[in-house]
Amino acid sequence: MALLEVEHLKIYYFTRQGAVKAVDDISFTLDKDKTLGLIGESGCGKTTMVFALMRFVAPPGRIVAGKIIFEGRDILTISDKEMRRLRGPGIAMVFQSAQNALNPVMTVGKQIVEEILEHESVTKEEAWERARKQLELVGISGDRIKSYPHEFSGGMKQRVMIAIATACNPRLLILDEPVTGLDVIVQRQLLTLLSDLREELHLPIIFITHDLAVVAETCGEVAVMYAGKIVEQASTVSLYKEPAHPYSQALMKSYPSIKGKKGKLRSIPGAPPGLTNPPVGCRFHPRCPYVMDICRQEEPIFKQRDGRLVACHLIK
């Protein structure tokens, strides 16, 4: 049984200009022990998508349709209390910009301890001991347990965030651009830490990023998002070798590769569409070099090809 199944999920933001379709009919599944990368340009709905997994969508946003089945239960229908209990030990999340993600007036130790105490019946001493171990797990000395967030550097704060997220041994970990905004060396260290943790804890991970290199390194499978939709889902290796969707191809060309042939970097012409009135038919058609008549009229459906899913009229 799949760990997570997202079925026809639609999340709209209701504004006076109309509904912004941030996530429009998205489906995917994630098996135990797998790592899924979610890539796409900023504003394509990636973050809205994973916020829904934590049931964090707040007005004016609303989940208008679909199911999110986690371990066999649709988390969109369970009670608030059950959802709250799921956050932490069930699904945990590391947010973008760790700079403000930690409470500035609470020691990092306390921020780990309060989560453990909330979900598990352990004594305070045990919780503090666990917190210390968590810090050591992410490469921070246990002696810093009484330190405040402002005493840490950006990379270390993100390590603390990871320590918090993994404190209750979650069954699914979501990482939302966890290394964005940090300098390259720190990024590298964090990515190494994350892969080590994945090996060690056998954690299923959903990794959101706009950085192709990060995906290549950490994920077995990738879903490419464009304008609120998944356009292609494939194993990382095959996507990199041979992207099928024109958008995936364009994305690959716009990114430098260290290995392999030197090629010219190309930016994708045009801009991502507004999500209030997305283009009719295929949403990528205004920017697509292979555009056909049918692309302007009919929305492509997912087609299976060589073990991957692609939504494009070119695929027969």
Add this chain to the structure above:
Amino acid sequence: MSTVRRRLTEAWGFFQLLLTHRMGVLGLSVFALFAIIALFAPFLHTVDPGKSGVVENILIPPNSQFWLGTDDLARDIWSQVIYGSRISLLIGFLATILTIFVGSLVGLISGFYGGKIEEVLMRITDFFMMLPQLPLMIVLAAVLGPSIWNIVFVVSIVSWPFAARIVRSQVLSLKERAFVEASRCIGASDSFLIFSEIMPNVVPLMFAEAVLIVTEAVYAEAVLSFLGLGDPTTVSWGMMLHFAFESGAMVKAPWWVVPPIVSIVVLILGFTFLGTAVSDVLKPGYKEKRGL
């Protein structure tokens, strides 16, 4: 010419935006009401507000002749309230102009030039912010003597630091913006930068502050007059309260104190609403939030 027109269009757009805010509409209505009363006071009053009446008319409750009754010198309360609005609005606007002028000057200079000048000016600003406003106003008003102009001066003395702080922080953030940098790179003079690039962007914030200074001024007139520092020869809401309180007749004649209190509160409340609306409207993302 085109800049003037553009500014006017912007101002009109801002005004229309204000009308989408409930508190903005309320505040503007209150302001309009008092402005009309103050402008047309000579047509609205029934008896000369300063004139004492005959002994039989002392402290009589509201009736058809004296709509809001009379005070202990048989003066008509309604007429006093009508004329009082002139004093409050006059002090309000003069004090606001003076405060904004001084505050912006200090804020602009310290924000723009920085360094030692800024440090000295901000020390002075902080010092004045920390002084208890009312005692300072009382002391100054007592030393300077009773007059409307002194109240205007005194209100400005206690209010300018707040305006200066706001303007300075705005200037500091504007200074770093690309368009100011760009003008500087092509060799624009300081005065050009201040008046053409920075000032227009500070004006909306000053407007929000100005609305609040009006409330300060109306309050200051009322409280200083109430405490016996007003000009006994002018008819104002504060003076009415002072006489009512001093004479001890206040409790016997609520019609003497309720009208000026209601006027003061409604006027201050109106401007407070307006100020809240203005700062809400000025917040980035207001239009989006309202879906405009």
Add this chain to the structure above:
Amino acid sequence: MPLKGFAGFATRKALAAVTTIFAIICLNFLIFRLLPGDPIRMMFRDPRVSAEQLQLMTEKFGLDKPLWGQFLAYLQALFQGDLGISFWQKRAVLEVIADRIPQTLLLVVTALTIAIILGILLGAISGWKSGTRLDTFILTASLSMYSIPAFSLGIILMLIFAFYLSIFPLGGISTPASGFTGLGYWRDVLWHMFLPTISIVFWYIGEYVLLTRSSMLDTLDQDYITTARAKGLKEFAILRNHALRNALLPVVTATGINLAFAVAGIIEVETVFSWPGIGRLVYDAVMKRDYPLLQGTFLVFAVAVVLANLVVDLIYGFIDPRIKVGKAE
């Protein structure tokens, strides 16, 4: 060296307070010397001042000396606790003021404590439940209260509850010649205190509601609140441990400026209810044109505000770990 950050912070703040107090002394001196109407002329306005007293004053303040000499004389007198003689009471100003301090403290501490605690609570609720009817109600009520000058509020409460309903006394601190002692006396004082306290609380509470509410709204937008939610904490724990604790920091900072503002309410309410404190003394000094007394009250209020500010700053330094612990790296 965990205290280093805080000790440095405290020293800086204390030095700043001393400088401010000195500046206040200078200002106090200047206002009464430089502005139109020199002290002698001002005193002549009061017919009760005898030529002898005037001579005494002139000598005491060295008014025949140049300004610099006058200032030194003023400073010297000040350090000896000499604030001059009150014309009205014919006593040392310091003595007159000292007699009033306990009554003012009793009223102020009671009223401000109630107002601040209630204001923070209501503001936090309002911010937490923002957009609901409860929030709109609290917000509108606070804006309205905040707009009513304290003395008007006092007059209205006095008319209703003291005059028409006769539930509370019209003014003063105790029933004259009642012969109450012990507990009876304190009950009488509490009964007299009720309306003045309520007036200050009503007037002052709005400030804190608005302050806490907007600070709360800012805090709730912060990423660490989302983090707290993602940890699966209960709503109340998020409110108490994450939102409120951070939202209170700017509220504590603003308390400094607000204390200067609170003095206005004290003067107004004490005046309306004839409460025998320093606030009422200001009114009496104005009415009697007793300038030395007025000067004294200004000095006392200003210095009290600076000292209270210092205390607030130190409390802030203690509760914000960014100051207490300082930057380690």
